[in-house]
Amino acid sequence: MGGAWTQWLSDWFAEHEESLRTRGILGDLRRSPADGRAKSSVVMTLETDDHIAALTVWSSGEAELEYGDVASGLVRQEHRELRTVPDLLDAVASTEEGVR
Secondary structure, eight states: TTTHHHHHHHHHHHHHHHHHHHHTEEEEEEEOOOOSSSEEEEEEEEESEEEEEEEEEEESSSEEEEEEEETTOOEEEEEEEEESSHHHHHHHHHHHHHTO
């Protein structure tokens, strides 16, 4: 899918940002600079008062998920290789679960 991974996540966030907010989840999306890097990326960050989660997706299909508990300071990380759209949907769902 090449660069489609980053665009798909950007589109998903734009489509769901308001519904996340109505559930008390603040979100942010940041793209890597268009400076000729071999792999572009998008980072989606979701947070509540108690938890923060981030999903980084690279144009290569690599994904890194990070989940943090604000009170304890504990952070979990998970690496995934995206091969299909359901893989990306699962990564997004896991990121949402990380802030509940």
